Amino acid sequence: MSDTTQTTGAAKVENEGAFTRFLRATEIDARLLGMIAALVVIWVGFHLYGKIANGYGAFLTARNLWNLSVQTASIGVMATGMVLIIVTRHIDLSVGSILGFCAMSMAIIQVWILPEFLGLGHPLIWPIAVLCGLLIGCLIGAFHGFLVAYLGIPAFIVTLGGLLVWRGAAFLLARGETISPVDATFAKLGGGPYGSIGSLGSWIVGAIACAALVWLLFNGRTQRRRFKFPLRPMWAEMFLGGTGSAIILGTVLLVNSYPWPIGIVRQYVAANNLQTPAEEIFKSHGFAIPVLILIAVGVAMTFLTTRTRFGRYVFAIGGNPEAAELAGINTRWVTVKIFAIMGTLAGLSAVISSARLNSATNNLGTLDELYVIAAAVIGGTSFAGGIGTIYGAILGALVMQSLQTGMVLIGFDAAIQQMVVGSVLVVAVWIDTIYRRRAK
């Protein structure tokens, strides 16, 4: 370990506290830490409140946390796209309505149209419906992007209009009816006992995640050495790898400890002609499919933002739009692509939400834009442009959804929930402003 001589400079600065030194060595930024602290406060707070007020703490249970993970998926998927939007100094207020419109279109396609031609329950129904949903979202987003980039209408106005237009269009599609149930395979994309990958699958996912983490740390170290960049001390690498793996494996244990409900197990026993009584069978949920979708989107979007030309352009435009244009970047076209990605992700969230509800209702996705924007901002995306991370936005989505879930658990009514979400959004931006000013 001769290379630890070139550490991040913990030794250079004297008189700093052990904690600061720890942060410096592990390069965990204060913001990430703040988010984790907020999560802990929210989780423990709601749990204790439930315990004291209702005599039962419902928050820190496998059941609730598993449900929380599923509910985070829809907001989290869209939040990754909102990062690109806000990084380039735009805003998208229409994501909730795009979600509603896509969900309604997919429901009509798989319930009213496709069974006519393919027959009910045909295996091609769900992929066709999903593809149509993503495509519709993509086209709507691209259209918004076109209005913003080529006609020069501010994104705030375009998407504020979109918020009304697409909600209204969703209503017109089915004249306000709720369409239900959706295709059986499609419904699995929303989670539930059948929409989860079970115990073994979850362990495999966990193992892959741990391996990926170690590889990332190792690869990062190699790259830094190559660029003659200061290396983290070995203990910090170990700490990151160890803590990361512990969190991953702990999550696997958690999702595996949430059993199928007894009714579903009875169905399962009957369907497979098992001899064991249902009461004696412990079937784990494991990771829900929407959570895996969120992870996949997170990985793909992180790759897109950090490893591709497009991602670099997004951040360059966000930092200095004029310079980006002068450098020869086709900033308008990039803007169209950003909005198209946002629309596609709203389509994907529409898949998750409507599959979870097993129906498409006219108000699906209402107010989602606020959760999504708040998630991105809490996750460190700056309205000043040019700054933001995908993992931050996903964590931000988890924070927002934890708040929401907690309020439902302790029985706040919708009016108060709205007030809290609205306030959190404003406070989050305020904290961000202070944080940025201090960072300068």
Next chain:
Amino acid sequence: MSKDNKVTPLVEIKDLSIAFGGIKAVDHASVDLYPGEVVAILGHNGAGKSTLIKILSGAYKRDSGTILVDGKEADINNPRDAKKYGIETIYQTLAVADNVDAAANLFLGREVLTNWGTLDDVAMEAQARKVMGRLNPNFQRFKEPVSKLSGGQRQSVAIARAILFNARILIMDEPTAALGPQETEQVGQLIHRLKEDGIGIFLISHDIHDVFDLADRVAVMKNGQMVGYARTKDVTKDEVLGMIILGKCPPAATPGPGASTDF
């Protein structure tokens, strides 16, 4: 006004005009540039120098006039078009992307990609070090956002960016304004080297000594119009100052439409 009629000029700007609202920022200006030549564009603050070259670099769209590159009419409507003609520009405002690092800035818009289509940071970093090494050997902060750099360092990044891609026509709008004496000297040497490679350079500068050291010809602007053109060999610094301040053309210069006739 050309120095040799047999060679086609690299660039020929003819009768270019642009107005912002009521202000005629550039008013029927013409100028040309030959391979291996440095033409200095001079003039008071607000004379229209930056605006003129911004039209050439595609940042502004002209109201009227033509631009010929290699004797053929060039269709320049945005910075990408200009780059296709081999026109690279160092802007007075240092158009750098503040929140990406120096290496990323040098390659912005023309990133090196791996076989997988991802960014090849290793290759870009190596090449960036090479180019910056020639320009500003003290520069080491390749991986930090450009916003954290000093004004001169940012300027070095902007210059390196322009020469990285084998430009044929280089536009430098006050390239040394923020540079220290050593770095200014480096840029001077760089200009000589680029000249020898046959690159044509438009240089905008307020430093008359620099201009006489580096430029073959001067073109002087006043209130958006061309006062006149002269070879640096044929005129004195005072005569050029007279062109800039009074718009008065000495006998050795070729007068343009903006030349004062009151004398």
